[in-house]
Amino acid sequence: MHEHDEVADLRSQGYRMTSQRLLVLRVIRESPRFLTAEEIHAAVVPQQPSLDIATVYRTLHWLQKVGLIAPVDMAGGRQRFEYHQSGADHHHLVCEHCGRHTHIPRDIVGTLRASILSGFGFEAQLNHLILTGTCADCRADHVPA
Amino acid sequence: MHEHDEVADLRSQGYRMTSQRLLVLRVIRESPRFLTAEEIHAAVVPQQPSLDIATVYRTLHWLQKVGLIAPVDMAGGRQRFEYHQSGADHHHLVCEHCGRHTHIPRDIVGTLRASILSGFGFEAQLNHLILTGTCADCRADHVPA
DNA sequence: CTTCGTGCAAAAGCTTTGCAATGCG
DNA sequence: CGCATTGCAAAGCTTTTGCACGAAG
Numbered sequence: 625m626h627e628h629d630e631v632a633d634l635r636s637q638g639y640r641m642t643s644q645r646l647l648v649l650r651v652i653r654e655s656p657r658f659l660t661a662e663e664i665h666a667a668v669v670p671q672q673p674s675l676d677i678a679t680v681y682r683t684l685h686w687l688q689k690v691g692l693i694a695p696v697d698m699a700g701g702r703q704r705f706e707y708h709q710s711g712a713d714h715h716h717l718v719c720e721h722c723g724r725h726t727h728i729p730r731d732i733v734g735t736l737r738a739s740i741l742s743g744f745g746f747e748a749q750l751n752h753l754i755l756t757g758t759c760a761d762c763r764a765d766h767v768p769a
Numbered sequence: 770m771h772e773h774d775e776v777a778d779l780r781s782q783g784y785r786m787t788s789q790r791l792l793v794l795r796v797i798r799e800s801p802r803f804l805t806a807e808e809i810h811a812a813v814v815p816q817q818p819s820l821d822i823a824t825v826y827r828t829l830h831w832l833q834k835v836g837l838i839a840p841v842d843m844a845g846g847r848q849r850f851e852y853h854q855s856g857a858d859h860h861h862l863v864c865e866h867c868g869r870h871t872h873i874p875r876d877i878v879g880t881l882r883a884s885i886l887s888g889f890g891f892e893a894q895l896n897h898l899i900l901t902g903t904c905a906d907c908r909a910d911h912v913p914a
Numbered sequence: 915c916t917t918c919g920t921g922c923a924a925a926a927g928c929t930t931t932g933c934a935a936t937g938c939g
Numbered sequence: 940c941g942c943a944t945t946g947c948a949a950a951g952c953t954t955t956t957g958c959a960c961g962a963a964g
Contacts, residue, residue: 635938635939638939638943639943640937640938640939640942640943640944641938641939642937642938642943642944642945644944644945645944660928661928661929662928674945674946675945675946676945676946676947677928677929678929678930678931678945678946678947678948679944679945679946681928681929681930682930682944682945683944686944717885717889717891717893719891720894726889726891728885728888728889732881732884732885732888733881735880735881736877736878736880736881739877740862740873740877740900743873743877744862744871744873744905745904745905745908746862746864746871746900746902746903746904746905747902747903747908748862748900748901748902749865749900749901749902749903750900750902753900755885755891755893755894755895755898756893756894757891757892757893757894757895758891758892758894759890759891760889760890760891763890763892780963780964783918783964784918785917785918785919785962785963785964786963787918787919787920787962787963789919789920790919805953806953806954807953819920819921820920820921821920821921821922822953822954823920823921823922823923823954823955823956824919824920824921826953826954826955827919827920827955828919831919
């Protein structure tokens with residue numbers, strides 16, 4: 625769905641599309657990394673200096689409620705957020721070196737899921753796996769000697 | 770390694786094994802769930818009321834430094850900790866319903882790791898995966914009708 | 915004895931909330 | 940215009956830190 629359609633949809637649901645909400649959403653959409661509230665605020669301030677961080681937090685809650693973003697659980701304690709393509713289950717590869725993330729298809733974990741179910745009777749929820757590691761580019765850069 | 774050996778080992782490295790450290794470590798070892806600092810403090814206070822939560826935080830940092838526990842990344846924002854068997858890579862299944870966790874062998878993810886590497890050139894760090902879902906017991910309890 | 919570690923209290927983050935003012939629809 | 944949403948400031952939580960005292964080795 626394009627940004628334009630999303631906006632029209634939400635407006636028709638009675639929500640007000642303020643400049644603050646549009647800005648925060650755009651920053652999240654366009655970032656190649658998962659951002660914290662503070663980082664989002666920093667990215668947004670140059671364009672709208674009065675935008676308070678309290679508004680960023682409120683907007684993040686709202687964006688989660690309407691399903692446009694989802695929280696991401698990563699090391700380091702602070703909450704980060706990702707733009708969430710409506711319902712499309714997928715997984716992420718997050719590079720520890722450059723921080724960039726890539727999407728990978730959901731069925732890649734099918735085998736793992738099946739072996740956990742048969743081996744342990746545990747039904748793993750593998751809708752949204754986040755795997756850290758080293759991406760192809762950074763592996764090239766870090767070639768030992 | 771048994772608690773007794775761990776203690777002797779750390780003492781020989783010049784660390785002081787105080788009652789506070791022993792208590793916090795025991796609580797973490799014996800819990801079937803991953804605990805937050807606050808939960809650890811609550812579990813420890815009945816046995817040693819003067820034990821301050823600041824000491825819990827300091828002890829948690831220390832336990833990580835000496836490699837006896839590791840932080841766990843889960844939903845919900847707050848940091849939780851697990852007892853970390855020296856160097857034995859493994860994965861966890863965490864049940865969303867009862868909160869209990871199970872260990873599973875590391876090689877279960879071998880296929881996944883290989884397909885991510887060949888498909889995306891991404892070297893996933895799969896030493897310590899935490900998967901949420903529903904355990905066998907809870908699946909039995911929640912049988913629909 | 916000599917540190918290292920603790921308790922206490924104060925401070926430092928990060929996030930949430932109350933309220934009057936603003937601006938979206 | 941009415942009401943959702945914002946900005947600002949203050950409060951709430953969790954976590955960290957300074958310092959004098961206490962206890963481990």
